[in-house]
Amino acid sequence: MPFRPRIAIVGGGPSGLALGLLLQQRGMHLTIYELRSKPTPEELAKPSGMLDLHKESGLRAMSECGLWDGLQAAFGDCSEACRVLDPQATVLHTDDGEHSTRPEVARNALTKLLLENILGDFIKWNHKVTAVQRARNATTNAIEIMLDLGANGTETYDFVVGADGAWSRVRKLLTDVTPFYSGAQFITATLRNASSKYPHLVALSGSGTLSALGGGNGILTHRGPQDSIRVYAAVSTSHEHWAEAVGLGGKTAAQAKIVLLGDDKLFGKWAPSLQDLLATACDEDTKDNPGSPADIAPMYMLPIGHRWETRMGATLVGDAAHLMTPWAGEGVNIALWDSLDLAHTLGGMPEAENAAKWQEALEPRLRGFEEGMLTRAKEKAEETAKNKDMLLSENGGQAMADMFRQVFERIAACSAAAN
Incomplete structure (x- = not known):
């Protein structure tokens, strides 16, 4: 019988849930630990933050999750129309979203859609990870990651993914950097x-x-x-x-x-x-x-361009890996991109006879995943920081309106050239 790695995901936000669904669809066994209680239908129906999903990242990940139709049904509460004002309510820019390709979905609606499609009892609600330890098993020579779950005891895994946000405990296995x-x-x-x-x-x-x-x-x-x-x-x-x-x-x-x-x-x-x-x-x-x-x-935010050395047994996705402020709308999008890439990495692993052999084969693939993720995150974090400085400036409204004007001028020029 082929070896089946023990995999845990710490954190049940969009990136953790998407990764869990993608791995489940690839026949992998996993457990998701989430410190919150399972949300009720009433809680998931409440207003929440809106997320604009991008074609190359969030939308692509949801499509590969097989949730495209459900996602389309969740759009509509917030259009792609945009208005920009200054503090005196002077309108500096307005559009109806005619050039936008980033539809908005409520965070609760996205969570609901993911939860509805994760089969079985894979999510352990009300489970707080209080500490994470890494050790080598002297008998098997494999790296093991132990999760301290407080009153819920301890569990040991061959591979753990930190999708546990800004103050990630899993991150401490890989780097001392903090937000x-x-x-x-x-x-x-x-x-x-x-x-x-x-x-x-x-x-x-x-x-x-x-x-x-x-x-x-x-x-x-x-x-x-x-x-x-x-x-x-x-x-x-x-x-x-x-x-x-x-x-x-x-x-x-x-x-x-x-x-x-x-x-x-x-x-x-x-x-x-x-x-x-x-x-x-x-x-x-x-x-x-x-x-x-x-x-x-x-x-x-985490320092722009921060990195860590690949260490077998654990990795990070989303805010745990590359926390940034929301000024470019990239947070959830690159988090879903991370989950998609990691699912491809883990799902594409060859069969192995034991944990040590599986980890040995995974290490170069994991290094490639982290290199791609962190290079992408550096670019998005630089964009986010630039936008923050621009939009929270003395004349932030005019700066945003000028940015839209330049974008629309480029679109018009491309359209004219094509015709």
């Missing part, structure tokens, strides 16, 4: 049933995305499930613990709006329509989540 603060914070609030309750805000935000940028800050929106408008207030600050410093620790979104709108260095001098959008979202979010603290998150 650092990027200089920006996001405050997130959501208002539902927007068309019936706040048609004037629907008219402002449009059917897709809105980006109001300037003075180093921004108000950004996505349309989403339940006729929602998800609002992000982006704040530039060198203070990693800004929320506590300005007294927002533990405060609700409705309380947070007082600080956001009362400070002229934040949104105190912004147009009344944009202030109304932010204030209404904060109030509605607090009504939906009474007593809950505002969703305020410092944005972290």
Whole structure:
């Protein structure tokens, strides 16, 4: 009987779930560990962040998962239309998404689609990996990775994939590098049933995305499930613990709006329509989540171009491998690309008689996978950092509008040349 490697994936986000599905489809046995509880249908129906999927990465991975039709059905809550404003609500750019090839899908909808297609009891919910250890088995000469699961005991594997995000524990097996603060914070609030309750805000935000940028800050929106408008207030600050410093620790979104709108260095001098959008979202979010603290998150990243030496027994995908800020919309896309490439690597392994032989054959293939992933991630991280500096600049809205103008001019020139 051929050897079957014991494989674990730590983390049940999009990259971990996609990798699990792809490996399952290739007949491989695996276990996914996720610290959260299994989401209920009601939780998966709630508004969540929107993800724009790219042709060469996210869309290709979902297609190879066999989920293309299901993905098409999940599109539609947020169009590809785009509006760009300055802080005084002057419209600097608008389009209907006619040149876009990056459809938007809710993170919850993507998660639901992946979960519906993973067969059997492969996912261990409420399992937190507290430590990861690497050792060589003196009897078999194979590398073994032991996962400490706290109250759930320990488990040992021949290969472990860290899909466990920014503060990955698996990463510690490969490198001492840790994320650092990027200089920006996001405050997130959501208002539902927007068309019936706040048609004037629907008219402002449009059917897709809105980006109001300037003075180093921004108000950004996505349309989403339940006729929602998800609002992000982006704040530039060198203070990693800004929320506590300005007294927002533990405060609700409705309380947070007082600080956001009362400070002229934040949104105190912004147009009344944009202030109304932010204030209404904060109030509605607090009504939906009474007593809950505002969703305020410092944005972290890993050093651009960081690498590690391939070490048998473990690798990383997604944010665990190359955490970056969201300013190019690449995070989930290259995470899915990672999972697709790793599935090809593991699924293409020849049969082996034991774990040591399997690992010996895997090592050069794993090195090639990591080289390709990290080279790609460096390029995307550089783009993301450049976009952050541009969009969170003094005249970020105009910079974004100019970027779109240049893109549209290139498209027009290519079209003219083709004709």
